[in-house]
Amino acid sequence: MALEKYKQKRDFKKTPEPEPKKKSSRGQLKYVIQKHAASRLHYDFRLELDGVLKSWAVPKGPSLNPADKRLAMMTEDHPLDYQNFEGKIPKGEYGGGEVIIWDKGTYHSPLTTNRKRSEEVLAEDLEKGNLIFVLDGKKLKGEFALVKLRSSKINTGKQDNAWLLIKKKDEYASKEDITRQERSVVSGKSLDEIKSDEDAAVYGEKEKLSKKK
Numbered sequence: 001m002a003l004e005k006y007k008q009k010r011d012f013k014k015t016p017e018p019e020p021k022k023k024s025s026r027g028q029l030k031y032v033i034q035k036h037a038a039s040r041l042h043y044d045f046r047l048e049l050d051g052v053l054k055s056w057a058v059p060k061g062p063s064l065n066p067a068d069k070r071l072a073m074m075t076e077d078h079p080l081d082y083q084n085f086e087g088k089i090p091k092g093e094y095g096g097g098e099v100i101i102w103d104k105g106t107y108h109s110p111l112t113t114n115r116k117r118s119e120e121v122l123a124e125d126l127e128k129g130n131l132i133f134v135l136d137g138k139k140l141k142g143e144f145a146l147v148k149l150r151s152s153k154i155n156t157g158k159q160d161n162a163w164l165l166i167k168k169k170d171e172y173a174s175k176e177d178i179t180r181q182e183r184s185v186v187s188g189k190s191l192d193e194i195k196s197d198e199d200a201a202v203y204g205e206k207e208k209l210s211k212k213k
């Protein structure tokens with residue numbers, strides 16, 4: 001089951017994160033990048049595919065410069081509802097710390113904008129470890145690739161989930177440091193503002209929390 005690992009790592013009585021439920025969006029496939037102040041700051045890059053969000057943790061965040069290769073560690077699938085999650089994961093829980101929605105939008109295969117065909121191509125590319133896609137977000141646009149690093153004698157075991165996130169050359173390629181645009185594209189808040197915001201834990205999850213009380 002695709003969300004089994006997600007479920008195992010979390011206690012849903014303690015975290016405001018969404019429950020592990022498979023579902024698909026409507027229209028174009030969705031993507032989200034969350035900036036996450038966990039024990040180490042990183043960006044969580046998530047692409048909707050087959051009813052879940054395929055996920056990579058990118059320590060340095062994305063770059064618009066095709067010369068940059070950003071390490072992206074593949075992590076467990078997340079539920080689609082996670083795309084709306086912004087707030088605080090309680091200290092001591094898995095991934096404890098603040099989360100903002102740093103970027104969001106839709107994406108498709110460079111070969112087609114048809115959702116069904118896109119999903120077929122992308123699923124095959126993911127399997128091959130060479131995923132190419134076009135983002136249409138608020139901060140990121142244009143073609144990107146996620147390329148799986150092959151395990152070698154030097155890179156063994158632990159490196160099995162290592163990928164590289166690379167901007168392809170197109171009209172959106174740039175030397176601008178996009179991570180300097182640090183605010184949420186949903187609330188306009190920075191991670192520090194979420195941290196000092198008493199209500200932040202309930203963004204997008206107000207109903208769920210009130211049901212639990």
Ligand code: MN
Pocket residue numbers: 036038042043044057095
């Ligand atoms: Mn994370």
